[in-house]
Amino acid sequence: MSTIITPHTDTRMAEIIHKVRSGERLSLEDGVYLYESEDILTIGQLANEANLRKNGKKVYFIENMSLYFTNVCEAHCAFCNFRKDEGEEGSYTLSGPEMVEYVKQHIHPGVREFHIVGGHNNHVPFQYYVDSLKALNEAFPEVTLKAYTAAEIDFFTRISGMNVREVLMKLREAGLQSLTGGGAEILSDEYRKKMRVNKANVDRYLEVHRTAHELGMRTHTTMLYGSIETYEDRVNHMIQIRELQDETNGFQVFIPLSMQPKSKNASIMRRNSAYEDLKTIAISRLMLDNIDHIKAYFINIGTQLTQMALTFGASDVHGTILKEKISHAAGALTPEGLTRKELVWLVKGAGRIPVERDTFYNEIKVYE
Numbered sequence: 467m468s469t470i471i472t473p474h475t476d477t478r479m480a481e482i483i484h485k486v487r488s489g490e491r492l493s494l495e496d497g498v499y500l501y502e503s504e505d506i507l508t509i510g511q512l513a514n515e516a517n518l519r520k521n522g523k524k525v526y527f528i529e530n531m532s533l534y535f536t537n538v539c540e541a542h543c544a545f546c547n548f549r550k551d552e553g554e555e556g557s558y559t560l561s562g563p564e565m566v567e568y569v570k571q572h573i574h575p576g577v578r579e580f581h582i583v584g585g586h587n588n589h590v591p592f593q594y595y596v597d598s599l600k601a602l603n604e605a606f607p608e609v610t611l612k613a614y615t616a617a618e619i620d621f622f623t624r625i626s627g628m629n630v631r632e633v634l635m636k637l638r639e640a641g642l643q644s645l646t647g648g649g650a651e652i653l654s655d656e657y658r659k660k661m662r663v664n665k666a667n668v669d670r671y672l673e674v675h676r677t678a679h680e681l682g683m684r685t686h687t688t689m690l691y692g693s694i695e696t697y698e699d700r701v702n703h704m705i706q707i708r709e710l711q712d713e714t715n716g717f718q719v720f721i722p723l724s725m726q727p728k729s730k731n732a733s734i735m736r737r738n739s740a741y742e743d744l745k746t747i748a749i750s751r752l753m754l755d756n757i758d759h760i761k762a763y764f765i766n767i768g769t770q771l772t773q774m775a776l777t778f779g780a781s782d783v784h785g786t787i788l789k790e791k792i793s794h795a796a797g798a799l800t801p802e803g804l805t806r807k808e809l810v811w812l813v814k815g816a817g818r819i820p821v822e823r824d825t826f827y828n829e830i831k832v833y834e
């Protein structure tokens with residue numbers, strides 16, 4: 467393992483390097499210092515070392531399909547271009563059988579996960595969301611259902627009158643096996659107020675994942691960065707995730723989501739810079755010492771930057787997806803999905819070893 471970044475003339479950075487190499491946990495101040503530093507190569511190399519220690523050169527991906535049952539949403543998050551009001555042009559709500567039909571027309575051999583998210587549609591009952599999963603599970607029993615965000619679970623408690631545990635158990639009976647990571651945005655109630663994130667608050671987001679982990683589910687988690695939040699907000703977000711992971715060990719992967727620029731309501735006119743994206747991936751790797759994987763999400767940062775991210779601490783490139791809708795509604799300029807062959811090429815092109823996985827990171831095939 468390379469040690470070219472020591473000795474370091476920046477004594478504060480040298481302290482952080484020492485901490486990471488000796489397995490000492492980074493503090494809020496350390497994380498903010500890294501964000502404020504211009505020394506992206508040292509940060510990247512340190513994150514690369516941390517990742518190589520955990521994962522070697524393996525980089526994971528899955529054959530999956532993203533599905534969106536409805537885009538009707540009662541919430542009005544300032545950054546969202548996906549949501550519609552009921553009856554608005556372009557709004558839709560698919561029944562279980564309609565979704566099954568859609569999947570039959572588009573699925574290809576090898577798909578082992580449905581990634582399912584959507585709007586908080588209060589024009590249909592909770593049973594609709596249960597039946598949607600049941601229909602997919604009955605039609606495609608071999609495909610894992612990774613469905614709904616913690617914010618959607620919180621919404622279901624409101625429309626059903628059930629508590630988080632009861633909602634999760636009901637969905638699990640219908641086939642739910644894992645939760646998606648969305649809805650975290652930035653884990654700060656102040657941020658949520660300013661960005662009109664009128665859905666699960668910080669405590670609730672964490673409570674839903676905690677309960678899912680207690681029920682034996684392993685879940686994903688995210689951070690949507692690049693709008694009004696401070697560096698301190700971002701690092702504090704990571705620390706809250708890290709603390710819950712200490713308690714439950716239920717998160718499989720952390721996914722930094724780069725804000726897309728077409729979010730007119732939030733006045734976000736520009737994309738994050740490649741510099742900011744790589745730094746965020748690297749700092750996530752360094753702060754989250756207890757989560758196995760950091761994901762480089764090609765949908766939001768592009769395929770070439772994803773390749774770079776693999777030497778800045780990332781060890782997962784998500785999956786085939788087929789047709790992504792949420793980030794593309796917000797102006798993503800990237801492909802809506804990639805084939806298995808393209809993902810293998812992407813990872814190999816970065817000098818890493820592609821590994822096809824299932825939802826739970828069991829290895830299906832190593833592409834040496």
Ligand code: SF4
Pocket residue numbers: 539540541542543546547548549584585586617665
């Ligand atoms: S981000 Fe999700 S919850 Fe917020 S408005 Fe969009 S669809 Fe609704």
